[in-house]
Amino acid sequence: MISAKKIYLAVAGGLVAAGVVLAGIGFIASDFDPAVFTTQIDMRDDTIVLGGVEVDDPTGLPLIEQLAGIGEVDTSGITASEAPAAPEAPTAP
Amino acid sequence: MTRDEFLGRLGELLACLPAEQVEETKAFYAEAIADRMEDGMSEEEAVAAMGTPGEVAEATLDDLPAVPRAIARTRRRSTALLWVLAIVGSPVWVPLLAAFAAVAVTVYICIWVLALCVWIVAAALGGVGVVELLLAVSGVTIGHFPYALASAGVGLGLVGVALFVGAGAWAASKQIARLSALWARKAASPFWKGKGEKGGAAAHLAA
Numbered sequence: 001m002i003s004a005k006k007i008y009l010a011v012a013g014g015l016v017a018a019g020v021v022l023a024g025i026g027f028i029a030s031d032f033d034p035a036v037f038t039t040q041i042d043m044r045d046d047t048i049v050l051g052g053v054e055v056d057d058p059t060g061l062p063l064i065e066q067l068a069g070i071g072e073v074d075t076s077g078i079t080a081s082e083a084p085a086a087p088e089a090p091t092a093p
Numbered sequence: 094m095t096r097d098e099f100l101g102r103l104g105e106l107l108a109c110l111p112a113e114q115v116e117e118t119k120a121f122y123a124e125a126i127a128d129r130m131e132d133g134m135s136e137e138e139a140v141a142a143m144g145t146p147g148e149v150a151e152a153t154l155d156d157l158p159a160v161p162r163a164i165a166r167t168r169r170r171s172t173a174l175l176w177v178l179a180i181v182g183s184p185v186w187v188p189l190l191a192a193f194a195a196v197a198v199t200v201y202i203c204i205w206v207l208a209l210c211v212w213i214v215a216a217a218l219g220g221v222g223v224v225e226l227l228l229a230v231s232g233v234t235i236g237h238f239p240y241a242l243a244s245a246g247v248g249l250g251l252v253g254v255a256l257f258v259g260a261g262a263w264a265a266s267k268q269i270a271r272l273s274a275l276w277a278r279k280a281a282s283p284f285w286k287g288k289g290e291k292g293g294a295a296a297h298l299a300a
Binding site: 005008009011012013014015016017018019020021022023024025026027029030033036037039050051052053055060061062063064 | 224227228230231232234235237238239240241242243244245246247248249250251252253254256257260
């Protein structure tokens with residue numbers, strides 16, 4: 001049980017270490033451009049920017065293609081509150 | 094006083110308790126008397142070592158949790174008085190009991206929400222890590238390798254952190270399970286006492 005826990009923690013630590021190294025290599029390869037860590041997906045004007053590079057056609061890109069397929073989601077109907085209609089006044093007997 | 098007289102008198106004094114509890118108490122003291130007789134005491138000496146039946150009955154009642162003790166003491170005076178107090182006092186004790194139960198359940202839920210929060214943080218970190226790995230694949234697809242490396246690094250790092258947080262969440266859940274069990278015992282203590290906590294009679298004998 002203890003060895004399983006050690007293996008688990010070693011895997012987690014290895015992943016973090018590998019992640020830091022890979023991210024560092026990517027940052028260096030981009031000439032220390034912080035934009036390499038950014039991802040912008042704007043469905044209002046179909047703008048997709050991955051690491052500072054604009055993508056014209058998202059076809060074949062995992063996740064991004066699916067997001068582009070969904071298109072713009074209009075949430076104005078949820079946030080705009082309309083006043084309910086006033087009830088009719090009762091008629092005099 | 095003989096053993097049977099002692100136990101008979103004890104049974105009369107504890108008539109306010111449930112029959113099963115009375116028998117349990119009588120059996121405990123019968124065994125204690127038998128142990129002393131095995132050690133060489135005479136029956137009278139062994140019975141005298143227990144104290145008077147009144148003292149033993151008081152010790153037994155004192156050992157009860159607060160609510161059953163109050164009910165037993167009232168019932169010992171008069172069963173009718175107990176019913177009158179229960180009915181007349183119901184506008185007070187029913188809402189109080191409901192409020193007590195609501196607070197106890199709310200605190201129990203809050204304790205577990207703490208553990209749930211840690212698990213949600215772990216799941217969120219893992220989810221973002223997986224999304225970053227998918228974005229890394231997108232980076233490879235478009236030929237932007239620095240972005241692919243950076244995204245893969247961030248993704249792997251977040252998955253690793255999620256595993257660490259998951260381990261922490263597991264440890265926290267175990268502690269919270271202990272804490273919630275402790276809370277449940279504490280919340281139930283005015284009404285119920287666990288078998289392992291029954292030390293009043295033994296303490297009386299030791300005294």
